[in-house]
Amino acid sequence: MSYGLNIDRIKKHAKYFMRFLDVLPANLASHDCTRGTIVFFAVCGLDVLNSLDLITEARRKHIIDWIYGNLVTPRPEHRCCSGFQGGRFVMIKNDNEELLENVRCFQWGHLAMTYTSIGVLITLGDDLSRLDRKIIVDGVAAVQRSDGSFSACIDGSEHDMRFVFCAAAICHMLDYWGDVNKEKMYQFIMNSIRYDNGFSQHTYGEGHGGTTYCALAALELSGQLNRISAAALEDIKRWCIFRQVNGFQGRPNKPADTCYSFWIGAALQILNAFHLTDFDSNRSYVLETQDNVVGGFAKWPQSTTDPFHTYLGICGLTFTEKGGESLLAEIMPSLNISKRAYENLKILHSKWSFQNVEDGYQGTFRNLAKELTETKISVEEDELVTSPLIRAQ
Ligand SMILES: [Zn+2]
Numbered sequence: 001m002s003y004g005l006n007i008d009r010i011k012k013h014a015k016y017f018m019r020f021l022d023v024l025p026a027n028l029a030s031h032d033c034t035r036g037t038i039v040f041f042a043v044c045g046l047d048v049l050n051s052l053d054l055i056t057e058a059r060r061k062h063i064i065d066w067i068y069g070n071l072v073t074p075r076p077e078h079r080c081c082s083g084f085q086g087g088r089f090v091m092i093k094n095d096n097e098e099l100l101e102n103v104r105c106f107q108w109g110h111l112a113m114t115y116t117s118i119g120v121l122i123t124l125g126d127d128l129s130r131l132d133r134k135i136i137v138d139g140v141a142a143v144q145r146s147d148g149s150f151s152a153c154i155d156g157s158e159h160d161m162r163f164v165f166c167a168a169a170i171c172h173m174l175d176y177w178g179d180v181n182k183e184k185m186y187q188f189i190m191n192s193i194r195y196d197n198g199f200s201q202h203t204y205g206e207g208h209g210g211t212t213y214c215a216l217a218a219l220e221l222s223g224q225l226n227r228i229s230a231a232a233l234e235d236i237k238r239w240c241i242f243r244q245v246n247g248f249q250g251r252p253n254k255p256a257d258t259c260y261s262f263w264i265g266a267a268l269q270i271l272n273a274f275h276l277t278d279f280d281s282n283r284s285y286v287l288e289t290q291d292n293v294v295g296g297f298a299k300w301p302q303s304t305t306d307p308f309h310t311y312l313g314i315c316g317l318t319f320t321e322k323g324g325e326s327l328l329a330e331i332m333p334s335l336n337i338s339k340r341a342y343e344n345l346k347i348l349h350s351k352w353s354f355q356n357v358e359d360g361y362q363g364t365f366r367n368l369a370k371e372l373t374e375t376k377i378s379v380e381e382d383e384l385v386t387s388p389l390i391r392a393q
Contacts, residue, residue, distance in 0.1 A: 004287060005317070009295070010327050013310065014051035016295030017042040020307050021055075021063070028306070034086040036070060039063065040116035041311035047123050047338045048314050048329050055124075064126050067117045072107045073135060081154045082139030083109015084117035109139050110153045111166035118173050123341040127348060133174040140167045141179035148181065148188030149202060160201035161192060165214035169335055172221040175349045186224050189215045196252075197235040209243055209250035212236070213263040216270045217334035225270070237273045240264050244277055247285030248316075257299045258289045258309045261316025266333035269319060279320040286313050 020042045024032060031038060043063065046052045055063070070085045085091070090106045092099075114136065121128060143151040143163070150163040164185060171177045191203045192215065198207020199215035216236070219225040228236075243249050247256035248264040261282055268274040288301040289309070296305030297313035315336065318328045332342040 005327055007327070009290065009292065010049050010051065012292070012295035013290070013297075013314065014046055014049045014054055014295075016291075016305070016310060017045045017049070017051075017307070018054055021059075027304070032087060033089055034113065036067070036084060036086040036113045036120070037116045038307055039067070040120050041307040043120050044123050044337055044341075045307070045311045045314060047341060048311075048318060048331060050327065050329050052123070060124050064121060064124055067120055068130050070113070070117065071131075072109050073132070074139075075104075079154055080138050080142035081108035082135045083111065083114040083153075085110060086113040108153045108155055109136075111140065111143065111150060111163045111170065112152060114139070115166040115169045115173075118170060119335070119337050119341075122173065122345050122348075123337055125344060128174075131174070133176045133352075134178060137171055137174060137176050137178035137180065140170055141181075143167075144181060144184070146184075147191075147203075148184030148186070150185075161189070161199060161211045161214040161218075162201070164189060165218045168218035168221040173335070173345060175352055177222075182222050182224065185218065185222065186227065189219060190228075193232075193236075197232075197239040198251075199236075206251065207239065209240075209248065209260045209263045209267070212240065213267045213270075216267050217336075220270050220334045233271060237268065237271050237276070240268050240271070241273065241276055244282065246281040248282065255300070256285055258286050258297050258316070259299060259312040261286050261319075262312035262336075265316045265319045266336070269333040274319055283317060283320040286317055289313060 020038050024035065024038065028038070043052075043055070046054060067084070069088060069091065072081055072083060072085060074081050085107065090103055092103055094100060118128070118131075139154070140150070142154055143159075144167070145151065145159050148164075149159045149161070150167045151157045151159040152163050152166075167180060168185070171180055188202075189199070192200050192205070192211070194200050194205070194207040196207050198209070199212040200206050200208060201211050205211075216225065219228070242252075243260065243264045245256045247258065248260035249256050250260050250263070265274060265277075265282070268277065286297065289298045289303070290296070290313070291298070291305050294305075295310075296307075297310040298305045299309050314328065315331050318326070318331050321328055330339040331337065332339050335342060
């Protein structure tokens with residue numbers, strides 16, 4: 001029986017993702033507070049399936065507005081809790097100021113929700129003009145810990161390599177690192193390489209495929225991958241390549257799981273070593289886990305599908321596709337969004353960079369105006385355009 005990808009199956013997988021934009025099934029009810037990530041898998045999944053046109057223009061705007069509605073902006077003199085939440089569960093409309101004040105104590109951005117929310121906005125073609133890049137990155141810097149790792153949110157949470165990746169992805173996407181300490185981040189990542197050359201969640205943990213992706217992607221996104229010695233890179237490649245069984249496993253002696261075709265596959269893409277793997281057996285494994293009736297992918301064959309393994313399974317497959325024949329869009333491994341979306345992001349980066357230069361000129365003119373005013377030559381201050389733009393690093 002052939003499990004290959006064809007137009008019919010692409011349509012089924014696209015329909016599968018569209019369903020999650022309508023309703024969250026009962027078995028995923030516990031994910032209600034992280035609904036932003038489900039939207040990320042659905043929207044970015046449709047993009048990789050070249051099926052983003054299934055989202056109508058009205059719905060595109062609705063999703064963008066919904067995402068912005070999850071944005072938490074700290075009030076002056078309050079703790080720096082900026083970022084996106086995964087839903088509206090603590091965003092209530094009420095006239096009772098005391099009640100609102102109590103609810104605000106539970107509103108804070110979450111690094112994973114912020115990363116996925118910005119990913120959705122970029123994929124849907126939003127220009128991020130409703131975001132204050134500095135405030136968002138202030139929120140990222142506020143959750144960096146003294147060992148260089150990051151918590152998910154200001155109210156305390158797990159702090160490990162997952163959130164190091166999210167922090168690096170957010171700063172890279174916003175082209176701004178502000179007070180984030182990249183050196184400490186680097187040291188944390190390097191201290192997490194284990195004896196077998198896989199990266200763990202934190203110092204003294206076990207080497208793991210998902211964590212190894214997070215570490216390598218964070219290093220690439222922060223421009224620090226070239227700090228690792230050539231010999232160490234070879235050892236990391238070896239650990240990754242040895243995770244292939246037919247598909248990929250996350251750790252030694254574990255069974256293959258669809259999502260590791262992305263985690264390990266993307267790690268090897270970042271290291272330019274994916275060509276050393278067996279494409280056919282990897283591809284066969286992932287395709288065996290797809291549901292041929294209603295679409296979607298599972299972690300194992302004959303198991304229940306979910307949006308997480310569906311998105312990562314499809315992304316993993318993109319690495320094994322043959323260029324011109326591919327039905328799938330290429331992805332940018334270290335950000336886990338399509339290359340098409342990444343190209344749109346790079347256009348935004350150029351605009352921001354140009355505006356920063358313009359802002360510099362305006363500063364020069366403002367100084368000149370000040371000098372002229374001081375020498376009693378009248379200049380209308382209003383004629384000088386001001387801009388809240390942020391200097392990119
Ligand atoms: Zn998995």
